[in-house]
Amino acid sequence: MLNFNIDFTGEFVAFFLLSVCAIVGAVLAINFTKVVHTALSIALTFVALAGLYIVLEAEFIAFVQVLLYVGAITILMIFGIMMTKHDGEGTEPARPLLETLAAIGCLCLFGILFYAIRNANFPAQHAPFTDDNTREIGKLLFTQYAIPFELVSVLLTVAFIGSIALAKREVNTP
Known part of the structure; x- marks a missing residue:
């Protein structure tokens, strides 16, 4: 087995x-x-x-x-x-029952994953490997995936502006 x-x-x-x-x-x-x-x-x-x-x-x-x-x-x-300011925040009280249940759950998950991976039949894929995978990623980013690449940059810019707006609002709040 x-x-x-x-x-x-x-x-x-x-x-x-x-x-x-x-x-x-x-x-x-x-x-x-x-x-x-x-x-x-x-x-x-x-x-x-x-x-x-x-x-x-x-x-x-x-x-x-x-x-x-x-x-x-x-x-x-x-x-x-x-x-940020850090006031002396107290620590959470220990919960041994919760920690024991979490450890048992983690061990069960590990056992299930271990069993599933050991019994899985992964098909061998024959993907063409290139000598320079960075160059191939760059070609794909600027040809086939140009629009998603630009959409991600717009999303990150909007997130950055939103975080600045939230930070300024927290500073101005009395």
């Missing part, structure tokens, strides 16, 4: 270590109480995900992951933390 024929190659070891780092960073982000520590653990998760993209030979996605998420989002979170 459980057929574990694993070749311990460098790619497998890198994938395993980066996966562990991503999971540990995500769990730490959930469990930390200080927001700066949470932001740094999220940055660890983002860097590990970028490493996983490199293992999957998606260098462009890895570069964008590091540039946008690790660089911009994490720094934005840290600046947001530094610019």
Whole structure:
């Protein structure tokens, strides 16, 4: 039933270590109480995900992951933390029953996913790989997907203007 024929190659070891780092960073982000520590653990998760993209030979996605998420989002979170007031907020009381039920639910979900992945038959797809996937992504973005690309840029601009308007409204509110 459980057929574990694993070749311990460098790619497998890198994938395993980066996966562990991503999971540990995500769990730490959930469990930390200080927001700066949470932001740094999220940055660890983002860097590990970028490493996983490199293992999957998606260098462009890895570069964008590091540039946008690790660089911009994490720094934005840290600046947001530094610019806001933090009064001494109390911690939540411990709920051992809820935490135990959550752990049992997580283990059940892990077991179901593990069973489903081990018993799935994934068809082998023969996609043509190119030597320079970044160039192919650029060609697709500016030819076939030009309109969605521009719509996303308009959406991000509107979101940026809306966030500035909300921030100004909060400053002016007595």
